[in-house]
Amino acid sequence: MTAETIIQSLASGLLMGLLYGLIAVGLALIFGLMDVVNFAHGEFLMIAMYATFFLFAFFAIDPLLSVPLVAAALFVFGAVVYLLIVRFAVRAKANAGMVQIFSTFGLAIVMRGLAQYFFTPDYRSVTHSWLGGKTVSVAGIFLPVPQLVGALVAITAFGALYLFINRTDFGRALEATREDAGAVALVGIDKNKVFALGWGLGAALVGLSGAIMAIFFYIYPDVGASFALIAYVTVALGGFGSVFGAFAGGIIVGLVEATTALLLPPSLKAVGIYAVYLLVVFIRPRGLFGSM
Amino acid sequence: QTSEVVIGVIYPFSGASAQMGVDAQKSYETALDIINKNHDFDLPLAKGEGLPGLGGAKIRLVFADHQADPQKGRAETERLITQEKVCAVIGTYQSSVAVTVSQVCERYQIPFISADNSSPSLHKRGLKFYFRAAPHDEMFSAAMFNFFDAMKKKGTKIDTLSLFHEDTIFGTDSANTQIKLAGDRGYKIVTDIKYRSNSPSLSAEVQQLKTANADVLMPSSYTTDGILLVKTMAELGYKPNAIVAQNAGFSEKALYDAVGDKLEGVISRGSFSLDLAAKRPMVGKINAMFKEKSGKDFNDLTSRQFMGLLVMAEAINRAKSTDGEKIREALVATDIPGEQTIMPWKRVKFDELGQNNDADPVLLQYIGGKFVTIFPPQAAIAEAVWPMK
Amino acid sequence: MLSVHEVTTAYQGLVAISAVSIQVAKGEIVCVAGANGAGKSTLLKSIAGAERPRSGTVSFDGTRIDGMAQHIITSRGIAYVPENRRLFPRLSVRDNLRLGSYLYRGEADREAPLDLVFKLFPRLQERLEQRAETLSGGEQQMLAIGRALMTRPRLLMLDEPSQGIMPKLVDEIFQAVKRIRDAGMTVLIVEQRMSECLEIADRAYILQTGRVLMQGSAAEISVNPDVRKAYLGL
Amino acid sequence: MTTPLLETRGVWQRFGGLIANSDVSISVGRGEIVGLIGPNGAGKSTLFNLIAGVLPPTQGSIIFDGQDVTALPAAERCQRGIGRTFQVVKSFETMTVIDNVIVGALVRTTVMRDARRKAHEVLEFCGLGPRANVLASDLVPSEKRRLEVARALATEPKLLLLDEVLTGLTPVEAKTGVELVRKVRDTGVTVLMVEHVMEIVMPLVDRAIVLDLGKVLVEGKPTDVVRDPKVITAYLGDRHAVGA
Amino acid sequence: MDTAFAERRRRDLVVACVLAAIAAVVPLFVKDVYVQNMMVLTLMWGALSQSWNILSGYCGQISLGHALYFGLGAYTTALLFTKFGVLPWFGMLGGGVISALIAMALGYPCFRLRGHYFVIATIVIAEIGLLLFHNWDWAGAAMGIEIPVRGDSWLKFQFPRSKLPYFYFALALACVAWFVTWWLENSKWGFWWRAVKDNPEAAESLGVVVFNSKMGAAAVSAFLVAVGGSFYAQFVSYIDPESIMGFQLSLLMALPAVLGGIGTLWGPMLGAVILIPLTELTRSYMGGSGRGVDLIVYGGLIIAISLARPQGLIGLFSFKRKEAAR
Ligand SMILES: Nc1ncnc2c1ncn2[C@@H]1O[C@H](COP(=O)(O)OP(=O)(O)OP(=O)(O)O)[C@@H](O)[C@H]1O
Ligand SMILES: Nc1ncnc2c1ncn2[C@@H]1O[C@H](COP(=O)(O)OP(=O)(O)OP(=O)(O)O)[C@@H](O)[C@H]1O
Ligand SMILES: CC(C)C[C@H](N)C(=O)O
Numbered sequence A: 001m002t003a004e005t006i007i008q009s010l011a012s013g014l015l016m017g018l019l020y021g022l023i024a025v026g027l028a029l030i031f032g033l034m035d036v037v038n039f040a041h042g043e044f045l046m047i048a049m050y051a052t053f054f055l056f057a058f059f060a061i062d063p064l065l066s067v068p069l070v071a072a073a074l075f076v077f078g079a080v081v082y083l084l085i086v087r088f089a090v091r092a093k094a095n096a097g098m099v100q101i102f103s104t105f106g107l108a109i110v111m112r113g114l115a116q117y118f119f120t121p122d123y124r125s126v127t128h129s130w131l132g133g134k135t136v137s138v139a140g141i142f143l144p145v146p147q148l149v150g151a152l153v154a155i156t157a158f159g160a161l162y163l164f165i166n167r168t169d170f171g172r173a174l175e176a177t178r179e180d181a182g183a184v185a186l187v188g189i190d191k192n193k194v195f196a197l198g199w200g201l202g203a204a205l206v207g208l209s210g211a212i213m214a215i216f217f218y219i220y221p222d223v224g225a226s227f228a229l230i231a232y233v234t235v236a237l238g239g240f241g242s243v244f245g246a247f248a249g250g251i252i253v254g255l256v257e258a259t260t261a262l263l264l265p266p267s268l269k270a271v272g273i274y275a276v277y278l279l280v281v282f283i284r285p286r287g288l289f290g291s292m
Numbered sequence B: 001q002t003s004e005v006v007i008g009v010i011y012p013f014s015g016a017s018a019q020m021g022v023d024a025q026k027s028y029e030t031a032l033d034i035i036n037k038n039h040d041f042d043l044p045l046a047k048g049e050g051l052p053g054l055g056g057a058k059i060r061l062v063f064a065d066h067q068a069d070p071q072k073g074r075a076e077t078e079r080l081i082t083q084e085k086v087c088a089v090i091g092t093y094q095s096s097v098a099v100t101v102s103q104v105c106e107r108y109q110i111p112f113i114s115a116d117n118s119s120p121s122l123h124k125r126g127l128k129f130y131f132r133a134a135p136h137d138e139m140f141s142a143a144m145f146n147f148f149d150a151m152k153k154k155g156t157k158i159d160t161l162s163l164f165h166e167d168t169i170f171g172t173d174s175a176n177t178q179i180k181l182a183g184d185r186g187y188k189i190v191t192d193i194k195y196r197s198n199s200p201s202l203s204a205e206v207q208q209l210k211t212a213n214a215d216v217l218m219p220s221s222y223t224t225d226g227i228l229l230v231k232t233m234a235e236l237g238y239k240p241n242a243i244v245a246q247n248a249g250f251s252e253k254a255l256y257d258a259v260g261d262k263l264e265g266v267i268s269r270g271s272f273s274l275d276l277a278a279k280r281p282m283v284g285k286i287n288a289m290f291k292e293k294s295g296k297d298f299n300d301l302t303s304r305q306f307m308g309l310l311v312m313a314e315a316i317n318r319a320k321s322t323d324g325e326k327i328r329e330a331l332v333a334t335d336i337p338g339e340q341t342i343m344p345w346k347r348v349k350f351d352e353l354g355q356n357n358d359a360d361p362v363l364l365q366y367i368g369g370k371f372v373t374i375f376p377p378q379a380a381i382a383e384a385v386w387p388m389k
Numbered sequence C: 001m002l003s004v005h006e007v008t009t010a011y012q013g014l015v016a017i018s019a020v021s022i023q024v025a026k027g028e029i030v031c032v033a034g035a036n037g038a039g040k041s042t043l044l045k046s047i048a049g050a051e052r053p054r055s056g057t058v059s060f061d062g063t064r065i066d067g068m069a070q071h072i073i074t075s076r077g078i079a080y081v082p083e084n085r086r087l088f089p090r091l092s093v094r095d096n097l098r099l100g101s102y103l104y105r106g107e108a109d110r111e112a113p114l115d116l117v118f119k120l121f122p123r124l125q126e127r128l129e130q131r132a133e134t135l136s137g138g139e140q141q142m143l144a145i146g147r148a149l150m151t152r153p154r155l156l157m158l159d160e161p162s163q164g165i166m167p168k169l170v171d172e173i174f175q176a177v178k179r180i181r182d183a184g185m186t187v188l189i190v191e192q193r194m195s196e197c198l199e200i201a202d203r204a205y206i207l208q209t210g211r212v213l214m215q216g217s218a219a220e221i222s223v224n225p226d227v228r229k230a231y232l233g234l
Numbered sequence D: 001m002t003t004p005l006l007e008t009r010g011v012w013q014r015f016g017g018l019i020a021n022s023d024v025s026i027s028v029g030r031g032e033i034v035g036l037i038g039p040n041g042a043g044k045s046t047l048f049n050l051i052a053g054v055l056p057p058t059q060g061s062i063i064f065d066g067q068d069v070t071a072l073p074a075a076e077r078c079q080r081g082i083g084r085t086f087q088v089v090k091s092f093e094t095m096t097v098i099d100n101v102i103v104g105a106l107v108r109t110t111v112m113r114d115a116r117r118k119a120h121e122v123l124e125f126c127g128l129g130p131r132a133n134v135l136a137s138d139l140v141p142s143e144k145r146r147l148e149v150a151r152a153l154a155t156e157p158k159l160l161l162l163d164e165v166l167t168g169l170t171p172v173e174a175k176t177g178v179e180l181v182r183k184v185r186d187t188g189v190t191v192l193m194v195e196h197v198m199e200i201v202m203p204l205v206d207r208a209i210v211l212d213l214g215k216v217l218v219e220g221k222p223t224d225v226v227r228d229p230k231v232i233t234a235y236l237g238d239r240h241a242v243g244a
Numbered sequence E: 001m002d003t004a005f006a007e008r009r010r011r012d013l014v015v016a017c018v019l020a021a022i023a024a025v026v027p028l029f030v031k032d033v034y035v036q037n038m039m040v041l042t043l044m045w046g047a048l049s050q051s052w053n054i055l056s057g058y059c060g061q062i063s064l065g066h067a068l069y070f071g072l073g074a075y076t077t078a079l080l081f082t083k084f085g086v087l088p089w090f091g092m093l094g095g096g097v098i099s100a101l102i103a104m105a106l107g108y109p110c111f112r113l114r115g116h117y118f119v120i121a122t123i124v125i126a127e128i129g130l131l132l133f134h135n136w137d138w139a140g141a142a143m144g145i146e147i148p149v150r151g152d153s154w155l156k157f158q159f160p161r162s163k164l165p166y167f168y169f170a171l172a173l174a175c176v177a178w179f180v181t182w183w184l185e186n187s188k189w190g191f192w193w194r195a196v197k198d199n200p201e202a203a204e205s206l207g208v209v210v211f212n213s214k215m216g217a218a219a220v221s222a223f224l225v226a227v228g229g230s231f232y233a234q235f236v237s238y239i240d241p242e243s244i245m246g247f248q249l250s251l252l253m254a255l256p257a258v259l260g261g262i263g264t265l266w267g268p269m270l271g272a273v274i275l276i277p278l279t280e281l282t283r284s285y286m287g288g289s290g291r292g293v294d295l296i297v298y299g300g301l302i303i304a305i306s307l308a309r310p311q312g313l314i315g316l317f318s319f320k321r322k323e324a325a326r
């Protein structure tokens, strides 16, 4: 194993990690800040990727340009999913957690089914885009441009979200609603509005990552599955209730994955991620930066 | 006499490999069209309608979804046999499902044609009702090494190999065979990378391939991973001398749609080649029929599926019966000359294990946006371009 | 200002209050008393919109508010401090108070009522960064009232605010209620400590098994022999 | 007198910079009803938590029934005879009232029949008999507090820690509550209780301990304690200075 | 004494016996193998879900990693048989014991975790198990293990031509899982578990050793699930890591209990009776189209049930209502 291999792997891992972080941060908002489980997170990503793809295929809109469009579309989608489904799941008196898990699990299956119905199970990809396939190389280390841009978007999104959650009343309202959704009405907050916004925002963040991912990843109805579990682990590793945690979690996951692939047979690389998660929570049961 | 012969076709129609099922469906429907309607092709049962041996009975296909789960494959096979009363079963894409499907067929004494499964272990289990007309991975890999040997003779430097294979039954089996062959024939495997299928990222894996920089990269990957592999290779600036792929993803249109520009010169094994249309015009016509249904050219998988149904129907026709044992006997007696197929095969004839050993695989090279047969010499229409661009 | 007319509220078929009518005029302190399970809390919940009355009407400032969503009712000027306080347990005292002024976000003087809150409960000022769940019982009660005040209510509804409060502070809380009224708010208060409550209240209602048993001015009620016997334990 | 049932020796509890208990040494004799009073935030509930074993004290030791129990977990202390209620009630919400109590009774027996009988007895004793088959989540707060007591009683404690279980009662109801606690004591249980309502504390307790700012301020007969000027300034306020 | 209570327990038992008896004769009339297969699966998933329910429903430790125990049971049986010729009956027992031990070993660090942290830990541990088996050549790795079937044998518990023996085994397993639940429900453990689920701190103050009760629930639950896994290995006679240890399996184990009524005696069975046929039928009769209609219908029904009956379908049976509430 050469030094170059190690550095390149770590660099790639870091970029991938930021992307994981970006995918996870939408989940961190829904899962970590609102304490609502979204098992359809991967499918949100899938929809975002398809949206990007079709914008490209039919209107020749470059994925980079569709980033805001897709984010906006996903915002609406997320809010609608909350209002039509999750709102009722959250309302369940008994075992609300499981009801959330399984209503969103059902949603995930429906979304896959619908995608297959309307888009066919074919593997799609965005064949050419401004960034697609471009790479910059620094001292023999190759850094693919789409992932670099993804990393930039990720960092920006994290920063913005962090400020939004920690500096605005909306952020505080979100936390309060998570703490006691029944009590926010006492201070005049409409929990449905807060949650719908939260879901919208979470989904919009997934939209960001979906649009970026579409540049260099394949797209098909089940594509979300590969990312969903990593996203859950990332959020939990970083700690529920912390946006920064999801960011740090993503980077750690990316780096650990790359390192494990160097040390073990790559087919076991996820084991590294999982082991690090376990290690962290066994020592710190609230994750790295979790508040709950 | 029966006016209808029902055959079960079992594939993944949902889940990660749903596309395979959907493509397969189109291929079987094409074969069905040829059997049930009158066509002027030199193929078994093309002329005339239906199965003459059964008084012109038409074939009806029942499709079932196994979702890549062996248990579901089994349950569906049982359903097909007992409820739909199928007299034969064809499938399954995933070899793991073929294991259970063939078991059930054995129990019910219903012949099973494993149309596109490539795991070499499948036919070695002593099943009497198991048949495979197509090559398996040992044959495919042997062809690759024959090709290497031939290239070496011509002075090309081929000493080191990198294996890159996914971790399910297909990739594992393929790699095992390749490792064995490499040992036997004196090639050095410098890296053997087994990766998790549908991984979100292959950067670390590709970096290791790049570092090893073997003379030939030999991937065994499905479409998704194939796309990601090629893209990642480009991103990390890895251009191997040659890629010789164990088909799967590398014979899928989706992969070339996605990354074809980066694959000029890639070589994949296969059992089908459109070049054959030059020699056998019907191949082109049938391909056109299929393309109309699916929007795609025949590839290694869909062509094998097509042949699977034809072989099965031909045997049923000779058996003049829908009784499983009779069909089995007819299958055992099958001997279809290669010219009466759309494949570059010598012929279709099953050995005592149910394997057709005369299904010569070919190697195809992707040049100028299409596949060209480059090996074996008798089938080749062009010289291999080496190294790839 | 507040008029509850023949309100009936039930929990899964179990009627908790039936045909209860009460009035609260602007600037009044009205006390509601009654035994455990009489329906006092249910009455407040029905006004606040936390429970939907099965029948009857609730009007506030002449508008019907029954059937409105709870947060709308809050925004119209009714603050409700429930019996179990419902603080945001893992948020700090500061954040709990800030959330109280959520309706006034973006306004320059959103924190205006804070002075009053700190004057009434200086302890809160000392504990601004502490998580609400780790406050002592009494401190939590203060925070709950403080948070309610931050919504700048015109009508403040308190459900047993003296519960778990040390004697010295009980007086202070009642005095605070008085000062809150003097600051221009109207107060509807459910209390078991009737004697203390009646000292500051203008009028009182007594509920028994879901109905209004008695009503009158605080002075009348506190000298009523039945009340003295049954509720004041004298 | 024999050894006290409960003794805390120089107990400290710190939460970060905040000192909730500092050098608290108290003792409770067998058969006593002792009132633990003091301002809000004085550290009463914290002391209960230390005695019951929810937290280990930062410093100091807790002696129960002649043995040092400082290192024992809560469950073990319950088995040894410390029963407690929580100020912020913690009922088993998805279980019925009777099932809540059975959980307590199971410390003393594993025979379900006996546990159930015991639970019914305790419920009757606490006046919750008619509510036995109601879900705990359907109880009103005052009933939940009674359930806390019932549950703790079902563990057949030697020492019962009651944290504000008689709040939110009308004076008349409070009297019933007082009787109940007396009855409990008469069955041989020692009671250490926190309560802010003087009308309840005064007639009930044999001895009162006043905590203030985490320290023992005074202790003694209730009638003496309430006259203590320190207690009046810190805790009772002027009204009670005259009234008591 | 509480006669109403005793009576209800007796009635549950009687109802269960009657249902089991009815179930036992059904296959004598229903000869269709496909339907029989569906019944076997229904009973098996019912039993699995019932076992899952012990840890996750009663004790409140939501596990979405029970596929691990299922897989361990299956692998133990298949490996012992194919490598050492050990009869599956011993494999079943061995698999159960191994799983129970592993569940406790894993519980040791995991039970400190709460809420989602715990759930994700269970998922992740099962995934690690899956990956290890996937790469463990001796255990067949991705190729899996095919159990050689040589004809009917009770000794080897293999019946290539008949579903009936499997059906009766699955029925027995379901009955055992149900009975164990029934029995534990009114035992110290049952009460401890529910107390731990609702409020561990209060439970601790009432003498409940929270850690031990979680360990107990984990062991019982894992043991039963592993027996189910062993059964599955024999039933399908071919196992591969993905199909017996995949994450989907853990979800599918939880699903009947959740839809039927989590933490209830009858919920898992009820859920399985509705869900499994639904799964099978949608796939069989809509899946072949390749258009994903089966997924839309199946997923849609899951959403509908979980939103319409968040407490579980058991709530539909009014006489069971108190049961669910208990
Ligand atoms: N969530 C609920 N579910 C079912 N019944 C309830 C619920 N809340 C209250 N009740 C019932 O409604 C009746 C009135 O309860 P309410 O809480 O209004 O009484 P209260 O006068 O406030 O009593 P307290 O003095 O104990 O606070 C009681 O009989 C109670 O059992
Ligand atoms: N976990 C904790 N972290 C930080 N501070 C705490 C914690 N628990 C208690 N405190 C603080 O310790 C002090 C003592 O609290 P405690 O609950 O013992 O008071 P108390 O005497 O029971 O008061 P009350 O009569 O109001 O119930 C309070 O100021 C409280 O805010
Ligand atoms: C490439 C494919 C023909 C291989 C097939 N998926 C199998 O597992 O057998």
Ligand SMILES: [Mg+2]
Pocket (backbone or CB within 6 Å): C040, C041, C042, C083, C159, D140
């Ligand atoms: Mg009340």
Ligand SMILES: [Mg+2]
Pocket (backbone or CB within 6 Å): C136, C137, D044, D045, D046, D087, D163
């Ligand atoms: Mg306290």
